[in-house]
Amino acid sequence: MAITKVTTPELIDLPNNQLATVNTDGVVLPKGTTATRPGSAVDGEFRYNTTTKKVEYYDGSTWFTLDTTISAGQGSNFFNTVLYQGNETSQDIAVNFQPDLVIIKNRGVVIGNLVYDIGQTAGYYMQTYSTSASSFSSSNDARLISTGFSVSGGGNGINNLNDNYVSWNWKAGGAAVTNNDGSVTSQVSANVAAGFSIVTNASPAGAYTWGHGLSKAPELWIHKATDYVYGWETMYPKTFGQSAGSSSPSDWNTFFLNTTAAASTSIFYAATDTVLSSTGWGQVNNFVTYCWHSVPGYSKISSYTGNGSTTGPIVETGFKPAWLMVKRTDATANWRIVDNKRNTTNPRNSVLYPNLDNAEYTNAIENVDFLTTGFQLGNSDTSWNASGGTYLYMAFSE
Numbered sequence: 001m002a003i004t005k006v007t008t009p010e011l012i013d014l015p016n017n018q019l020a021t022v023n024t025d026g027v028v029l030p031k032g033t034t035a036t037r038p039g040s041a042v043d044g045e046f047r048y049n050t051t052t053k054k055v056e057y058y059d060g061s062t063w064f065t066l067d068t069t070i071s072a073g074q075g076s077n078f079f080n081t082v083l084y085q086g087n088e089t090s091q092d093i094a095v096n097f098q099p100d101l102v103i104i105k106n107r108g109v110v111i112g113n114l115v116y117d118i119g120q121t122a123g124y125y126m127q128t129y130s131t132s133a134s135s136f137s138s139s140n141d142a143r144l145i146s147t148g149f150s151v152s153g154g155g156n157g158i159n160n161l162n163d164n165y166v167s168w169n170w171k172a173g174g175a176a177v178t179n180n181d182g183s184v185t186s187q188v189s190a191n192v193a194a195g196f197s198i199v200t201n202a203s204p205a206g207a208y209t210w211g212h213g214l215s216k217a218p219e220l221w222i223h224k225a226t227d228y229v230y231g232w233e234t235m236y237p238k239t240f241g242q243s244a245g246s247s248s249p250s251d252w253n254t255f256f257l258n259t260t261a262a263a264s265t266s267i268f269y270a271a272t273d274t275v276l277s278s279t280g281w282g283q284v285n286n287f288v289t290y291c292w293h294s295v296p297g298y299s300k301i302s303s304y305t306g307n308g309s310t311t312g313p314i315v316e317t318g319f320k321p322a323w324l325m326v327k328r329t330d331a332t333a334n335w336r337i338v339d340n341k342r343n344t345t346n347p348r349n350s351v352l353y354p355n356l357d358n359a360e361y362t363n364a365i366e367n368v369d370f371l372t373t374g375f376q377l378g379n380s381d382t383s384w385n386a387s388g389g390t391y392l393y394m395a396f397s398e
Contacts, residue, residue, distance in 0.1 A: 029055065034181070034274050051181075051274075054192070054215050070194070070298035075397035078171045078194040078298065081323055081341040088154035088161035095148030100172035100189050100198055101290065102149050103128070104142065105352055106156055107164045107342070107360040113352070114157045116142045116149070118189050119176065119200040119288045125157075126224060128354040129258050134226040166342060166352070168323065172198045173213070181211030182275045188213035195293040199276070200226075205283050209275040217245025217271045218291035219301040220394055222257055228285045232257035235269050236392055240294075240302045245272040249279065253329065258355050263329040263392070292394065301394045303329070308387030310367075312377025319397040321370045325354070326383075330390045333383040338368055340398065346370060347378050 031048035038045070041058040049056050070078070076096055084093050086106075095102075100118040105111075112127030120126075123141045124134045139155030148169070151159040158165065171194065176187035184204060190197035190213030197213045212218060219240060223233040234257045237245065246252070252266040270277045276289065294300050300317040307313050323339040335355050338348040342360070347367035350360050367378035375395070377385040384391070 049215075070295055070397070075298050075319070075322060078191060078196070079323065079396040080169050081339045082148070082167045082169060083341050084165050084167070086151075086154070086159040086161055086163040086165060088159060090150065090152035091159070092145060092150045093148045093167060095167075095169045097148075097169075097171050098146045098174070099144060099149060099169035100174065100191075101170040101196075102142065102144065103168045104151075104158050105166050105360075106158075106160065107166055107352070109156050109160075109163065109359055110357050111156050112357040113354055114140060114142070116144065117198055117288065117290075118144060118172065118174070119187070119198045120226065126226070127357070128232060129357050131229050131231050131258060133228055166339070168337075168339070170196055172196055176200065177213075179211035179213055182209035182277075184208050184210050186210040186212075190214060193295070195295040195299060197291045199289040199291060200287065201289075202286050203278065203281040203284060205281065207278060207280045209277040211275050212271065212289070212291045214273075214291060214293060216243035216273045216293055218276075219293045220392075221271060221276065221289055221291040223269070223276075223287060223289045225285045226288050231259065233269070235266060235271070236263075236301070238265075243273060243293075246270055247272050247277060255327070255329070256355075257335065260332040260334055260355060262331050297397065299394070299396050301392075304391050304393065306377070306382075306385040306387060306389040306391065308380050308385060308389075310378060310380050312379065312385045314371065314374055314376045315393065316374040317395050317397075318373055319395075320372050321375050321395040322398040323396045324348070324368065324370075324375060324393060325395075326391055326393045328383055328386070328389055329392050331382070331386070336366070336383060338366070340370060 029048045034051040045058045080096050102116045103113050105113045112129045114125045116125050120134050124136050126134050139153040140157040141152045143150045172189040172191045176189045179186045179188040186199050186201040188199050192215050201210045220236050235252050235254050247270050249266040249270045253263040254266040255263040268279050304315045325337045327335045334353045337352045342350040346369040349366040350362040351366045365379050365381045369376045
């Protein structure tokens with residue numbers, strides 16, 4: 001590790017744009033952008049990355065970021081499930097922070113999960129089961145505000161009188177900033193500490209890359225055209241835990257959030273610790289991409305193998321989940337979401353489906369228990385726990 005001894009107190013950069021005084025017996029790490037990482041780094045070398053605002057080290061072949069761990073009980077500062085009842089006029093829904101991504105579902109009627117985010121024009125939304133482009137409806141008008149979000153109008157989607165709703169809320173980085181890491185410019189709202197960013201960009205008619213703003217490659221990213229009718233392309237790595245990602249599409253799997261189809265090897269998309277890449281869209285369109293990677297103590301994106309028993313496998317996440325989404329990857333199956341607000345105790349078996357517009361379904365065949373350090377399948381339904389079946393999951397903590 002190349003270090004410099006400081007002979008007089010001085011100010012140095014720290015993560016999150018903080019400053020600190022270094023005493024005479026302190027050290028200063030070498031620093032620079034992601035693009036200026038030393039090409040001849042030695043095994044074990046540390047540096048401060050001024051692009052990601054994090055300390056990183058070289059293991060002899062790859063640069064790795066020293067991840068931030070979010071303490072137990074602090075997850076609700078970055079993700080929160082909120083329930084509310086519609087009033088048919090207007091109301092503000094408190095979330096605990098200003099969200100940058102809000103997904104709202106009417107639990108009792110047939111209507112899709114409505115998606116609002118800071119990358120779309122205020123009030124515009126998409127639905128996760130639909131291939132439709134972003135659109136506006138005065139009856140389903142939701143706006144992001146400092147304390148959560150506001151809803152107006154009496155539409156079934158967000159505020160019908162006395163209907164029960166669930167909202168899932170994520171905090172990114174607020175107003176987007178320009179990112180020039182890729183071959184095309186992107187606009188990025190990134191919460192680096194929480195491993196989540198919202199990225200918008202215009203695609204050229206050909207291969208290109210665009211920056212995602214995170215400190216390492218996303219482990220789940222969902223890519224949707226906002227001005228063109230097309231599905232919710234969803235990518236995840238064949239091998240989890242590789243922070244640098246891979247620029248080869250063959251190292252990634254893909255399927256669609258809006259279908260039941262099994263996953264297959266990607267032929268179009270890949271991601272590294274700085275950029276997402278496409279081998280070519282074929283025309284110019286506008287896109288939004290939601291990017292997540294695991295953060296110890298807060299979120300976990302990985303996979304498990306089913307055992308086909310009602311005493312299913314225990315899946316370790318390192319924290320007690322507050323929200324869980326699961327999709328079988330080796331066969332057709334619906335996507336499934338359970339959380340700790342619609343079921344406040346085990347089993348968690350009130351299910352909503354991103355790929356369907358169905359009302360909430362509650363049944364013992366969907367049983368899942370949230371444990372102190374993970375979750376356990378309490379059912380043998382093949383969408384959750386087929387013997388030898390493989391499953392992708394994403395979980396967030398309380």
